[in-house]
Amino acid sequence: MNRTADYVIIGGGISGAAIGYFLLKNGAKNVVILERNYLTAGATGRCGAGIRQQWGSEMNCLLTQFSCNFFENAEEELGYPEGIEFHQGGYMLLVSNEDELAQTKKNIALQNSLGIESQLLDVNQAKVLTPILDTGNILAAAYHSKDGHLNPFKTTQAFADAFIRMGGNIYTNTAVHGLKTENGRICGVDTSQGHIATDCVINTAGGHTNIIAALVGEEIPIYAERHNILVTEPVEPILSTMVMSLSLNFYCQQVPHGSFVMGRSCTNQPRDLRVTADSSFPENMAATVVKIMPALKNIRMLRQWAGLYDMSPDKHPIYDRFPNVEGFYVAAGFSGHGFMLGPATGQIMAEQILGLEPTLPWNRLGLSRFETGEMILESSVV
């Protein structure tokens, strides 16, 4: 194991792998990623893996636009011929009441002004794109053809392989037990495999971010909330678009393998880092999705699981340095979108840490916004 490193990234999900990759790409050397389990064992490997640019805030639009452009060329850029299974079948956000219609129109105007070519579909147009939809409860749908989903395991592996090829080191099954500081500056990481001396640590531990931060007495305003997903048996392709609804509270996609992956927000979820399964999720999820897409009633659920959303107060990520510890950075608070933000996260953290010119307006995504009240509001979250 490395005894010294210029940069130590804590967390082997999409964020950690992307930050590692973009650091090396921008000239950094001697970068280490630490993962207490295996790559994607946390939120990345448990997420719904949707990629969309249809948001209600300019910030999220810009971040996901950057990421989506990256994903379109990721196989070449990262050199991953196996493929990351990026399926751009479009994302359809169902509109089922007048308030939602008004908000959707506003969102589409914003998105269009940023070059995101989303559009409002009437019920018939939605039905053409998604024939299995029961349009009885739907007024309209927002649609963007470039949105879609990809395979989180392969995407993270693609970043990790590129990172290793460029000279980075990844230590899996390596837990962080302590952080060492000296005169208010980070100087090392204690791991289950030994000590690494470093003067830069990036905390991107998802739901566990505050546990790592607490090692030096820091805390950021996020909490981890359990979210549930289920997957069905694979069947022939019958659903090309990702279907989602904020008011009906669900998202559902058919992945290239043929399985349907679907999730929804449940009430009263534990916030104690548990990722056990929820006993009331299967029937609630099934009832929701069968109502919207009745054809799914004969498809069998194979498995359910849960993962953690690291929720920030304004549902936007936090990219910053911890205020009281020099050299200690954080990328967290993704509020359920960390996977699709991965490339943006990598680019932004590399720019912050290496002092590069910002390509994205990340200066508004720092911790200070929670004190000054300059939070960015986002309405479009399941």
Place this chain on the structure above:
Amino acid sequence: MLEKTGVPTPEQVDSIFPTEERLSQGPIAIIECFQPIPCDPCATSCPQGAIAPFMDINDLPIINNKKCNGCGICIMKCPGLAIIVLDMTYSETQALIRLPYEFSPLPQIGEIVLALDRSGAKVAEAEVIRVTKGKPPIISIAVDKALVKTLRNIRPQPSEAAILCRCSDLNTDDIREFIAQGHTTVDAIKRLSRLGMGPCQGRTCTPLIIRELATVLSKPVESFQPGTYRPVVKSIKLGELAEYTE
């Protein structure tokens, strides 16, 4: 016979084979084109001009044994895959045959494949010496000199792989490749390969993958944890779930 069986007779093969003397001088193309059909790419593509220009597009090709240097351009041009290049000077005991092969996956260099005769019957085993990924791909095999008139095709050896995960159709070769890439826990392999994610939920394959990991990595079986056992043990229709009432 060829008309009835599709297999040229030994006399037909003899009729187009070069002389012993020419064969001893180095590689040469052999064209098994016995039926006049309207086709001439071999003649028009030969950089050496070794195939006499056709008077009629239905002409059969005639090779000038002195001009042909066995470059193999004609192999790729022949739409009937009728041409091979034979090099009897490859080694003391073995000859090199270059033949077109249009099946995937292509064999690997060094792989031992089955060498087949003109009726597809297995005659011998042969080592793959070169793989040229053209259109069509050309495979060079080293064979016993005594068999050069007999051998005309190859086929991969029947797989020694055993099925390991039936639901996701993964065999021992697939799994060993994941292990070789550094994925050395059940969960890590599961996430990349969908091992154990099918209807059986890992009931059948979990003991097998653990044993395979233990064997390949020379570690005790008990050092491997099974993948996470998630609900549900047996699949259930979404419609049946949706109908649940308290």
Place this chain on the structure above:
Amino acid sequence: MIYTDLLVVGAGPAGLSAAAAAGTQGLDVLVLERSHQPGGQLVKQTHMFFGSKEQYAAYRGFEIADFLLDMIKMPNVKLQLNATALAAYDDGIWTAQVGEKYIKVKPRAVVVAAGANERNILFPGNDLPGVYGAGAVQTLMNQYGVRPAKRVVMLGAGNIGLIVSYQLLQAGVEVAAVVEASPNIGGYLVHASKLRRMGVPILTSHTVKRADGNETLESVTTWAIDEKWQGIPSTEVIWSADTLCIAVGLSPLCELLWQAGCKMVFVPELGGYVPYRDGNMATSIEGIYAAGDAAGVEEASVAMVGGKLAGLSAARYLGVDIPDESILDCHKQLEALRSGPAGAKIRAGLGKLTH
């Protein structure tokens, strides 16, 4: 939501014994059985059982299933057939599919007696039609009256391999050979002798090298193996056969126990990962008990006593006054069944379990 005192998963020898023991104490018991028929593996067992009087020695398995069923005939015990337990959640809810209906159960205590799963092994051709688990062959033959094959090679000379080979002979099926990788026959030797008297060869230190056939199995290649379990070249024998029966052991069906968060221990002598449990079948999670093959693969006689012990322990946990003698009697029976040289492996395994 169904509320019950005790949920029993599985109506095999262990589950029925647990249900009978708890039901006799007046507890409300719900038994979920995946099959349309209760009795578990007992219903396929046409041979006479070993053991002693308490475990119905000298009766045949399917007769014992009927005895156990009689014992649960009481109004407070409900046996639900065609009912597959699906999941155990950390809020104490268990789900199941009954016919086409999804149900949820909130029990005060649970006995998991889900049985075991047949193991498989890796060899080329292991997915050819005609390669069966021994249990499947036994089900076809003894439960559904189907002659499953014409000529069989049996892999495994444990009790299952030996017994199923004998039953195949009884059904008029030719058994070409019994092949066993271990240097010694693993099952009871009286079973082995029954086969040898019928002219069936038993090849120890041999295993299957490969299975071949065009559409379905046509031949099985076996070979001798050395002390490192590696095949010895040029010892191959090709057996013509339409069926290869795999009887290489069982894995405890523990998925529900894993889901419930029970501490699991790897004990090869008991079939692989098994739940940690105390001497009274209590797992590491309060109120959850394991019995039968799900707690560690042993004989049906042990499953019955273990099931009874689990049922009594659960009743005691739920506040019923169970005299120590009843518990001790189970301990004594288990000790007797596991005593002697044939039980040495199990005793070694149980020793690992408690550490």
